[in-house]
Amino acid sequence: MEEEKTPAARTDWRACGCILLGAALWGLIGLFNRRLSAGGLSAQSIVVVRNLGGLVVLTLVLALTDRKALRIRWKHLPYFFGTGVVSVLCFTLCYFRCQQICSLAMAAILLYTAPAFVVLLSALLWREKVTGRKLAALVLAFLGCVFVSGILQGGLALSPLGLVLGVASGFFYGLYSIFGRYALAHYQPLTVTYYTFLFAGLGSLPLLRTEEVGPALGSLPLLGSAAGLVVVATVLPYILYTRGLARVDSGRASILASVEPVVAALVGVAAFGEPLSWGVVLGLGCILTTVYLLR
Secondary structure (H helix, E strand, C coil): CCCCCCCCCCCHHHHHHHHHCCCHHHCCHHEEEEEHCHHHHHHHHHHHHHHHHHHHHHHHHHHHHHHHHEEEEEEEEHHHHHHHHHHHHHHHHHHHHHHCCHHHHHHHHHCCHHHHHHHHHHHHCCCCCCHHHHHHHHHHHHHHHHHCCCHHCCCCCCCCCHHHHHHHHHHHHHHHHHHHHHHHCCCCCCHHHHHHHHHHHHHHHHHHCCCHHHHCCHHHHHHHHHHHHHHHHHHHHHHHHHHHHHHHHHHHHHHHCHHHHHHHHHHHHHCCCCCCHHHHHHHHHHHHHHHHHHH
């Protein structure tokens, strides 16, 4: 018998910790992506490696630990099509394409319109309260992303197509919290994560370029970067975020995940020698204030 679950009304700090840690691990994506790109993999091929690799790892984990978690009802497959294809696959394709035709900073800012979509949809679908504290946190989170992106220190590069793709990436990104909440009403977080990547992985197959992926992953250093991308920056954060989403309302979870670009910027400083700008410091302050407001 399936047990109906609802997010906790009060703040669950363990759940919030899962969300923050998951978002921080997402912030490591650039560390692995840069190495894979330098090794000759295109953005589309990295999407394939990420999604198919995630599917393989999760299949092994569940096969060895909890095969019962693989059992679902056919009528719930649309939830996982939503998390896997509509959210994970579509947001990644839109985001990577947006990065190619406009500035990386603007692409990042548009991606983090996601919390606004989640708060709005959550209010419409489940009548989650849009409190003054939540609105203030939403604004601060977005400002933090603007500061971290460095867009205020340089020119604005944006085309109409870039705007559409960027906002679409934010919308699809936010839909994981919406479809995920429906799925979590019936299944444990690991099951939701597995079927998300089953759909995302299979949906990525048409993008597979064997002539590009095969030779690149034949290199041990690139294979290590691919493993890091799949395990550290994909599977673990999705499991953590989904676990937190099971106990925190969707709007709050999405806002808390805005810690991701701050971590990404700090990774750039630590791993690639990028300068620690005033924008990163201000952005970090905004995100920390957001976490405090959502306590």
